[in-house]
Amino acid sequence: MNRKTLFEQIKQKKSFLCVGLDTDPAKIPAHLLKEADPIYEFNKQIIDATQEYTVAYKPNIAFYEALGTKGWESLQKTLEYIPKSIFTIADAKRGDIGNTSSLYAKAFFETMDFDSITVAPYMGIDSVKPFLEFKDKWVILLALTSNEGSMDFQLTRSAEGKPLFQEVLEKSSKWGTPENMMYVVGATRGEKIAEVRKIVPEHFFLVPGVGAQGGSLKDVAKYGMNSECGLLVNSSRGIIYASNGEDFAEAAGKEAKKLQEEMAVLLDKYLSL
Template sequence: PNLAFYESQGAKGIEELKMTIDHIRYHYPDIFLIADAKRGDIGNTSKHYAKTFFEYFDFDAVTLSPYMGKDVITPFLTYKNKWVILLGLTSNSSADKVQLFENTDGTKLFEHIFKLGLQWGTPENTMFVVGATKPEYLKALRTLAPDSFFLVPGIGAQGGNLNNVIAYGQNNDGGLLINSSRGIIFSDSPGKEASYLQKQIASTVKW
């Protein structure tokens, strides 16, 4: 879940988020739970963020902004069987002004983030956000991080192409967590829309 929609409701929202997570853990224990929180602080603040998401809420993974460096993710990596998901190449339109910025050697900022993330963590505890609206970079990023999982938002409302995402982003283990939020939630029939997308993915993935 996107935590902002719960946090904006104050204490009641936090309580409802906890109830939702506990319900899923009890009834659907195999579901992988991601906190879309996009935190990015350091030191004791980061430690308490990690404690919040991994201990209190018991999420499996959390999205993080790596702008402040390795100190952002270090406290999270001390937890076994938990994941950090670094914002790498996002699907929003204005991201290009930052993430496509080129260094003097021609390396783009998002490529630098991927390289650092691979140094800070491992494919067993670190994933990357790669927007579905940027398929032209997916193939190169898969080459750069062949064993890492990519969380791919942007399918659905943002217009990302599922075929391109799978063609360029899939690895031998699948390697993709494909997300559609608004395209499902705000459809006339969310259950049918989710089922339809699942079938699309299953029929497109190549093993």
């Protein structure tokens, strides 16, 4: 999916919501466990209930590969069920030397046909470049995450006083373009989102941390929105586990609608959509 199509979806739905499909067998409703493929059935019903309100789905690959071949089958079926008009993100956090990265890129972009993949930048350009060679596919590079351990490295400063995340942004923005590279920027650091936006004014951000992790949607929009929205805000647990009963899909739909309505107000405020 290209940038123009993604922005059109944002305008049409008045939403920049991404629903994280972090589907854990231990958390899905008990009545689904009798299904031949409980993971897929759960995802299918979540997609049915939320697709009106979201512009992206993000399966976290760990939840599927932990289940072996059955998990990969559930993931593939889920991906095929997602409407083609909705952006798909493989939250795989890959990053390795060039020839290995080329195979990861082929796996997720050709074999599985995801629109994008999260990638770790630590090994440098030769670990990222293979993912950038596919038309209308995206690298979503880890830049400034919201986990507690992010301070171990991302905020450490060079001899010139520049934090590492800033070095990553400045250097990597020359590898790709706003048409094929996004950045992961955690929602729990509002003022830091503003710093990142100054360095990469045109790129899209994938923003985790809203909802269960305490990030503010209003702050994300205030500090991160650009002229084409430039944001995909992810919510996983807050939507897909809104209920653990037989009404789980209905509850998920209500939570997604609630976020979409908040996003519509923010889009009208900042972009007059």
